[in-house]
Amino acid sequence: MEFITIKVTCDPVLIDVLIAELFEVGFDSFQEFDNGFEGSCEQEKFEQEKVEILINQFPNVSFTIKEQEKVNWNEEWEKNYDPIIVGDRCIVRASFHKPQPQYEYEIIVTPKMSFGTGHHATTYQVLDYQMSLDHKNKKVLDVGTGTGILAIMAKKRGASSITATDIDDWCIENSEENFALNSVKDVRLIKGQINNVDEGIFDIVIANINKNVLLDQIGEYSSRLRESGQLILSGFYENDIDDLVVEAENHQLKKLRTTTRDNWAMLALEKRSV
Structure with a gap:
């Protein structure tokens, strides 16, 4: 190609x-x-x-x-990539970096052509929020998984079931490799859109994509989220938060928390019937 x-x-x-x-x-x-x-x-x-x-x-x-x-993105990445420390509790590193066991969570990532190594502010913020969110025995959906890094964190946080999707062949290949590097097993990996997901209702849905896709698909996310479940969104700018909150309210989703980093934002929402 x-x-x-x-x-x-x-x-x-x-x-x-x-x-x-x-x-x-x-x-x-x-x-x-x-x-x-x-x-x-x-x-x-x-x-x-x-x-x-x-x-x-x-x-x-x-x-x-x-x-x-x-x-050879592995070779190119090795020349320029440094480990990422998230919230003093998590390190995201490549296999050629030395292990640093002082961190509670260690995620090993090998790049292909996919997005989401923790360097970008959007991925960083979602990882940071995941470390405060109860995943234990939860059913998690990661939409647009990229490198698989957010699904890996969900597993490390105790999720019992994980489904991950992406539309890109490179992302599917890369996430599979990263799941293996992190001993993450039994992830249902789907090449396709959100409408290809038929695994029922989830406790947590994560989508780190971009504003236009999020606005278009937020109803799909809500329909797959149980009552009081959480939707975590990122991939958009700070000044886009209000537009997403307004659309979310049309789908029984209420704002819980927002964070910002380098003008990028993360939005956590909860599904409520009233």
């Missing part, structure tokens, strides 16, 4: 914004640097005109685009 790689040079404050914008037009794998980032997109999804219009909205940003075959 051939890919399009874009290399963007920009002010560091623009990195998260540009990554989010490129994610919306088909890019689904990113690697950050001090002065910018690289992103990859399947060639068949690439629309150069859209990308140029998008990036040209921002001042002092330069970029180059090239075609390439599948690359």
Whole structure:
């Protein structure tokens, strides 16, 4: 499979914004640097005109685009990846990093082309919230699982049943590998959308995707959530919180908590009949 790689040079404050914008037009794998980032997109999804219009909205940003075959992301990641510490209780590291047993939770991640290693503020915030949420003997659904990292945390927190979905072949492959690295077994992994999930009602539903998808699918999430169950959403900006809360209320979902990090947000909701 051939890919399009874009290399963007920009002010560091623009990195998260540009990554989010490129994610919306088909890019689904990113690697950050001090002065910018690289992103990859399947060639068949690439629309150069859209990308140029998008990036040209921002001042002092330069970029180059090239075609390439599948690359060894393990090797590339090893050159640039540092462990992530979440809330002083969790470390997310690669297999080539030394174990650090002083942390309560250790998650080992090997990259392919998928999203969600804990570096991004959205994944970080969900992991942080999961450490305060009771998962013991709970049935969990992770929509858009990416690397599988949030499903892995759910298992480490005591979930009894986990279903994870993604629409991307790379994410399915990567999450399978990461489940094995973390000795996480018996996860029902589905390649497809939320409407392909037929495992009944869940205690916890997690969706770290983007605002438009969340708004479109929030009714589906609610219909699969038991009374008093929790829905955890991320992948959107702080100024999008109100729009999501309003839509959530149309589906019997009430806001419990929000957090923000680097202008990105996490929203926890509870399903209530009244």
